[in-house]
Amino acid sequence: MTAAEGHEIVLTYDHVIACTGFQFDNSIFSPDIQPALRHFDKFPVMTGEWESENIKGLFFAGTIMQSCDYKKTMSGFIHGFRHNVKSLAELITARVQGTDYPTITTALSEPELRDTIIDRISTASGIFLQPGFMADVILLDGPQAGKTYQDMPVSWTKNAPFATGSFLQVTLEYGDFGGDSLHVKRQNNVFGKEPDAFIHPVIRLVTDGKIVDQIHMADHLDADWRPRNARNGDQGTVLQMTFADAGGAVDPADVARQQLEAFLRRVGLGQIEQSTAAE
Numbered sequence: 001m002t003a004a005e006g007h008e009i010v011l012t013y014d015h016v017i018a019c020t021g022f023q024f025d026n027s028i029f030s031p032d033i034q035p036a037l038r039h040f041d042k043f044p045v046m047t048g049e050w051e052s053e054n055i056k057g058l059f060f061a062g063t064i065m066q067s068c069d070y071k072k073t074m075s076g077f078i079h080g081f082r083h084n085v086k087s088l089a090e091l092i093t094a095r096v097q098g099t100d101y102p103t104i105t106t107a108l109s110e111p112e113l114r115d116t117i118i119d120r121i122s123t124a125s126g127i128f129l130q131p132g133f134m135a136d137v138i139l140l141d142g143p144q145a146g147k148t149y150q151d152m153p154v155s156w157t158k159n160a161p162f163a164t165g166s167f168l169q170v171t172l173e174y175g176d177f178g179g180d181s182l183h184v185k186r187q188n189n190v191f192g193k194e195p196d197a198f199i200h201p202v203i204r205l206v207t208d209g210k211i212v213d214q215i216h217m218a219d220h221l222d223a224d225w226r227p228r229n230a231r232n233g234d235q236g237t238v239l240q241m242t243f244a245d246a247g248g249a250v251d252p253a254d255v256a257r258q259q260l261e262a263f264l265r266r267v268g269l270g271q272i273e274q275s276t277a278a279e
């Protein structure tokens with residue numbers, strides 16, 4: 001093999017393994033329950049609940065779950081699919097036992113709603129490690145208002161029991177890194193139009209399956225949008241970041257509060273008093 005310019009290295013090997021790709025081994029299933037395949041026959045075709053689309057009751061767990069977010073997020077790795085597996089176990093339990101998927105209740109009054117969202121985007125590993133693929137969902141309609149699903153696959157929400165109502169969908173997502181990922185320009189605005197490239201919170205209002213409003217909040221180099229006094233002793237490293245429309249370097253936790261308050265007011269969920277920071 002070649003090395004530095006003008007140099008050559010000769011190596012010896014015991015074995016050479018040619019990693020030329022793989023295909024799903026469907027032979028372990030009887031012909032009548034063989035799942036349909038996709039992605040060059042590497043993975044079964046599956047629903048947002050990781051159930052075979054053609055063989056009902058056949059579920060998939062582990063790295064094979066990456067069929068749903070192929071080459072997009074982290075389901076091919078333990079650090080990603082562990083969150084899928086937890087969700088799958090709850091989905092199957094709910095279906096088999098005829099019970100509800102476990103939920104919590106989020107107060108829709110202010111400032112609890114704002115603080116709950118900021119706490120989750122700062123501490124929840126599922127939505128952090130499965131960016132844009134897993135979401136928290138806060139229902140907004142009728143007697144179910146406030147019912148909250150945590151770490152759910154976004155694709156599942158499209159056919160969920162509440163799909164015809166309104167809900168807030170909370171994710172963390174990357175933006176566009178452009179052609180050179182080593183030279184990425186931050187947007188640097190409190191109320192800018194373009195999403196930051198680095199991971200940042202995205203809050204969407206979804207009604208009848210359609211996104212009717214959304215906000216891409218600013219990134220935070222600690223990925224912790226909580227005020228310092230709410231961090232349980234974890235002070236992080238970033239005190240201030242520059243935001244052009246704020247006139248200089250400010251605490252990004254203040255920016256997060258401002259952005260979220262503005263969004264919640266815009267969608268009719270905010271009764272928060274005017275923020276002290278300049279808008």
Ligand SMILES: Cc1cc2nc3c(=O)[nH]c(=O)nc-3n(C[C@H](O)[C@H](O)[C@H](O)COP(=O)(O)OP(=O)(O)OC[C@H]3O[C@@H](n4cnc5c(N)ncnc54)[C@H](O)[C@@H]3O)c2cc1C
Nearest residue numbers: 025027028061062063064065074075076077078079080081
């Ligand atoms: C080099 C490398 C480094 C990695 N590093 C990381 C990392 O740092 N962090 C991370 O999160 N992930 C990492 N991963 C990915 C992670 O290891 C895999 O995603 C994970 O192990 C997959 O687990 P699994 O149980 O889905 O599948 P597997 O661990 O592949 O288990 C499948 C099992 O099924 C068995 N099997 C297959 N066919 C049959 C059959 N016909 N009958 C009976 N048994 C069968 C296999 O022998 C195997 O034991 C790495 C992977 C590799 C290869």
